[in-house]
């Protein structure tokens with residue numbers, strides 16, 4: 225949109241009221257430009273969203289066409305061809321059993337919907353006491369009270385404490401900073417076994433579901449679990465009739481090098497939430513993939529799901545989602561993530577070897593995390609008051625590079641400084657090189673600032 229006259233109206237309630245946000249003007253491929261003409265390589269894909277890059281005309285055309293065709297339909301009155309087709313496409317690409325799709329507008333709504341599905345599923349089976357959702361200490365599932373209740377993000381959660389439900393939280397697998405101070409593999413994957421202990425101490429008859437991010441996003445910057453973790457979790461959930469909800473809003477839909485991240489461990493969840501990259505940044509859309517066994521219980525009992533959103537299954541968003549999916553397949557992008565991720569990883573490891581402010585490089589596919597530390601040997605973090613991650617992000621912006629940050633900060637650990645590097649899947653080798661060069665200049669700058 226071209227705005228004439230003053231660029232900022234002064235009427236936006238910003239996330240940070242003191243920050244001077246650059247005004248984005250356009251994007252093409254992996255680059256975006258602001259209104260001063262400055263170019264940025266978007267190594268954050270917006271926030272792990274613009275996986276097919278900016279400016280894809282086919283997606284814009286699909287959105288326009290459907291907006292003119294049937295811009296809106298309400299889920300209680302109509303279904304639509306785009307909703308039907310998108311559901312067919314994404315369930316056919318998913319592992320067997322994940323046969324049904326419920327479209328919503330964002331990741332928070334998707335996880336809320338998964339909770340509602342889980343509770344109603346158990347109620348129809350006569351398990352009316354199963355209402356608690358177990359979450360993990362290092363996690364983020366959205367900004368609603370229910371999703372905050374099942375996550376450990378202290379920063380976001382404590383201010384609402386009377387409204388946040390006391391859902392049990394278990395440690396997440398995060399070997400760089402093991403909750404138990406153990407080492408893999410001699411730990412015996414204690415974090416997975418803790419799930420069983422928690423189910424038993426809370427009473428399995430009270431537990432509806434376990435929600436987790438297969439690869440942890442902003443709460444631990446691309447922390448990947450050990451190979452045994454998810455097979456153990458699947459087994460525990462089955463034993464106690466606890467549904468497994470995989471929050472793949474950030475790590476799914478190709479980002480971790482598989483259609484679903486859980487496919488790395490040959491595990492299928494009962495409910496999978498996808499968001500972010502599903503609409504590629506062109507349209508707000510997310511989905512819950514629902515296992516056939518859950519659908520069957522609804523079909524044979526109540527025959528309805530008591531839930532709903534105005535924009536659920538929106539035909540325009542579904543048409544955009546189909547176009548993004550087509551682009552991913554026609555350009556073979558799902559298959560390229562692993563190779564490009566390996567190239568990026570090698571270059572980040574090289575930076576790790578040369579800059580000791582980087583305490584750890586981790587991740588999978590095109591979802592990589594750097595943890596910045598004061599002391600690599602002791603893993604001591606910088607003081608939170610220094611705001612190191614945010615300073616690094618600002619320094620990267622000066623270098624024409626967008627990175628994503630996180631500060632962890634869970635129920636029981638101090639905040640950490642994370643940089644997430646997750647460029648669009650279309651990035652090429654030269655652009656990976658540009659990205660790493662700008663990141664290196666960023667690391668040099670903050671090292672100078674922090675260490676003199």
Ligand SMILES: Cc1ncc(COP(=O)(O)O)c(C=O)c1O
Pocket residue numbers: 329330331332333335364365366367437441442471472473474475499500
């Ligand atoms: C893992 C995960 N789940 C859920 C959400 C919430 O998604 P949304 O912001 O679209 O509501 C996010 C957002 O960052 C996320 O990273």
